[in-house]
Amino acid sequence: MNPLPETSATYEISFSVNGEVKKVFALPMERLLDVLRNDLKLTGTKEGCGEGECGSCSVLLDGMLVNSCLVPVAQANGATVVTIEGISVHAKMKYLQEAFLECGGAQCGICTPGMILAAVHLLEKKPEPALADIREGLAGNLCRCTGYMQIFEAVTNAARRKVTK
Amino acid sequence: MRADPAEYRLVSPGNLQAVLSLLASEPAQWLPIAGGTDVMVLYSAGKLSNRKLINIWNIPELRQIEVFPDRIRIGAACTYTALRQHEIVSREFPLLATAASWTGGIANQNRGTLGGNIANASPAADSLPALLVYDAEVTLISVRGERRVAYRNFHTDYKQTALAADELIRDISLPRRFSGYISHARKVGARNAQAISKVCLAALGQISNGTIRDVRLAMGSVAPIPLCLTETERALLGKQIEPSLIDSARRTVAKEIRPIDDIRSTARYRAAVAGNLVAEFLEKLVASETNA
Numbered sequence: 201m202n203p204l205p206e207t208s209a210t211y212e213i214s215f216s217v218n219g220e221v222k223k224v225f226a227l228p229m230e231r232l233l234d235v236l237r238n239d240l241k242l243t244g245t246k247e248g249c250g251e252g253e254c255g256s257c258s259v260l261l262d263g264m265l266v267n268s269c270l271v272p273v274a275q276a277n278g279a280t281v282v283t284i285e286g287i288s289v290h291a292k293m294k295y296l297q298e299a300f301l302e303c304g305g306a307q308c309g310i311c312t313p314g315m316i317l318a319a320v321h322l323l324e325k326k327p328e329p330a331l332a333d334i335r336e337g338l339a340g341n342l343c344r345c346t347g348y349m350q351i352f353e354a355v356t357n358a359a360r361r362k363v364t365k
Numbered sequence: 366m367r368a369d370p371a372e373y374r375l376v377s378p379g380n381l382q383a384v385l386s387l388l389a390s391e392p393a394q395w396l397p398i399a400g401g402t403d404v405m406v407l408y409s410a411g412k413l414s415n416r417k418l419i420n421i422w423n424i425p426e427l428r429q430i431e432v433f434p435d436r437i438r439i440g441a442a443c444t445y446t447a448l449r450q451h452e453i454v455s456r457e458f459p460l461l462a463t464a465a466s467w468t469g470g471i472a473n474q475n476r477g478t479l480g481g482n483i484a485n486a487s488p489a490a491d492s493l494p495a496l497l498v499y500d501a502e503v504t505l506i507s508v509r510g511e512r513r514v515a516y517r518n519f520h521t522d523y524k525q526t527a528l529a530a531d532e533l534i535r536d537i538s539l540p541r542r543f544s545g546y547i548s549h550a551r552k553v554g555a556r557n558a559q560a561i562s563k564v565c566l567a568a569l570g571q572i573s574n575g576t577i578r579d580v581r582l583a584m585g586s587v588a589p590i591p592l593c594l595t596e597t598e599r600a601l602l603g604k605q606i607e608p609s610l611i612d613s614a615r616r617t618v619a620k621e622i623r624p625i626d627d628i629r630s631t632a633r634y635r636a637a638v639a640g641n642l643v644a645e646f647l648e649k650l651v652a653s654e655t656n657a
Contacts, residue, residue, distance in 0.1 A: 228375035229368075229408070229418070251406045252473055253559070264446075264475040270405040271476075272398070274375050275422050318471065339559060340470015 213277045217242070218286030228274035233257045235273045236283060244284035244313050248342070255341030258314035259283050265321040267340075284313035287320055295358040296320070305354035307345035314341050319355045329359055368411045377420040381427070381506075385533060387419055389508040392530035395419045399427075399442045400476030402469065403485045427480070427535065430454070436541055441480025441534040445492075446471070448479065457541055460495035460567045463550040467491045469559055480534040483516075486524045486590070489629075491552060493520075493591035494567035497583035499539045506535040513538075523589035546571055546579070547653045549646040553638050555629070562586045563630035566642040572650045577601050582646075586629075587622040587639050596621045597643065606651050614647065615640030 210225040217240060224239045236242045236259070248256030250269050257268040260282040287293045296316055299305065306312040315338060322329055322337035329337065334355045343351060375398070378384050388395055396415035398404045399422050407413040421427060427442035430451050437453055445465035448454050455462045468477055468491055482490045483503065501516035505528060516537070519527050528534065546569040554560030565585040571578040580601045582594035597617045604610050624635035 227370040227373075228377075229370040229373040231370075231405070231409070250409050252402055252469070255470060255472060258472055265472045266476055267472045269409065270401045270473075272375055272401060272405065272418075272420075274377055275401070275420060277377075321471065336466075337471055340472045 213273055215276050215278060216280040218282055224273075226273050228272060230273045231269050232259070232261070232271040232273050232276050232281070233268040235276075236268060236281070242283050242285050244288075246310050246313060248310060248314075253342070254311070255314040255318060255338075256311055258317040258341065260317060260321065265318055282317075284316060287316060292320060292323070292362065295361045296323075296354070299354040299358040299361065300351070303354040303357060304350040305346060311341055311343040311345075315343065315351055319358065322355070323359055323362065327359065327362065329355070331356065368408050368413065373408070373413075373416055373418060375418040375420060377423060379423055381424050381533075381535075384419055384421055384424065385506065385508045385531075388533060389531040391417075397421045397484070397533060399478045399481050400444060400473075402473050402477040403481060421533070434541075436538050439479055439537045439539070441483075441536055442478045443480075445469075445474035445477050445479070449474070453541075457544040458495070458499055458539060460498065460548050460550045460569070461492060461539075464492040464495045464552075464565075464567070467552050467565075479537055483519070483537070484526070484528065484534055486520055486526050488523065488588060488590055488592075489561050489565075489586040490591065491562060491565050491585060494565060494583035494585050495550070496537065496539075497591055497593050498567045498569050498581040499543060500581075502538045504535045504538065505529070505532045507532040511535065517593055520590035543569055546581075547650055549649050551642050551645065553642070561629060564624075564635050564638045564642065566639075566646065568643070568646040570646070570650045572606070572654055575605050575607075575651065575654065577604055577606060577650070582643065584622065584639060584642075587624045587635055589623065592622060594618060594621055594643070601647075606647050611644045611647050614643050618643050 210227050212223055213226050214223045226235050236245050246256040248254035252267045252270045258265055259268045262279050296319055318338050318341050326333050334352050395417045398418045427440040429440045431438040432453050445468050448465040449462055482492050496516050502513050503516055503519055504511055504513050514527050549568040552565040553563050562585055567583050569581040580598050582598055584592050597614055600617045618640045619636045622639050624632040626632050
């Protein structure tokens, strides 16, 4: 009798993705990033470095910002995942999107979904962040285009709008 | 070469006893994985030698921080975020809270764990010097029972530890007797955020009338293991802080550490910075009294 699942074969992972229950057959060590992109076709989540340094693949896992390239999908079984696609229909996205556009916070766009997720995570915890909070909250997200200042400004503006509106 | 997930097993027993049974059934075969911030990096690079992994992220007893009158007990799978958010850790163990804030960005702090940092045993890990100066004790658990090891005896050589093949780190216990100390945490890296340290210092001290009543110093990235500066501590204890003492402390530090040249820095630079950091701490101790 072996209570352990047969795990070098695919098994059913059931989790909530952007508010919908999803079931996929996957190998337990597949990266959450690959399952999101390949199985669920949620290609808004980008792969940058693939080693947890750049934040491009950021998603919310049970409400926590994580690098989805470092999450074996078995650990997402039963969890709640929110990707950039899930954020895009959310009211709070409006302020961030507008602010990123106005401030020039996005250029090539590869880092942008991760930046937005990190910003959402930050603003949920600190609705009125100081610049130091924004710098810290986005420190795990690398951008090679903007030089960051426009991104910090965008998050500052988004927070201000959310607070004043 | 990227790893093929079909070549790896990952099981999630969901409770501690089942994890320990599995570790005991095939010692050294099963690699525990919590937040994956080290394991998954190796895995993705095709450099993970273990083919069997055991999920410990979902074991509740490893995620608790328990507060007792004389100590706190931190479950091995507590994340850096949990440490930073904990009131007693922030108030009484600021060196640990500060080191947690240095470790990666927010996403990695949400997943990286203190026990994982210990087990990974990097001499450059930022939280480990803090555990040394706070006199941490680690509880190791297996089907054979549990045992406690003073953390300063845990790391035996580069990436070698006291952990037996069938054992898991269950918790890290810190005595609550350092809240009256002056503490100093300093990391020197290529940039402020997310850089692996060239040198980092955790220091605690007590001073009265210019005399050092107690001093505890530990450093990362200056030896094959996170290092207690016991010689330097001995040379400082009971002494009056004056320029000649600071100069001799620099020399003792340089003798005591065993830095290397690597991609992040050179042995010579590390030795100079290590001395400077201790000097900076001693000046802070003096200032604490003058400002009081």
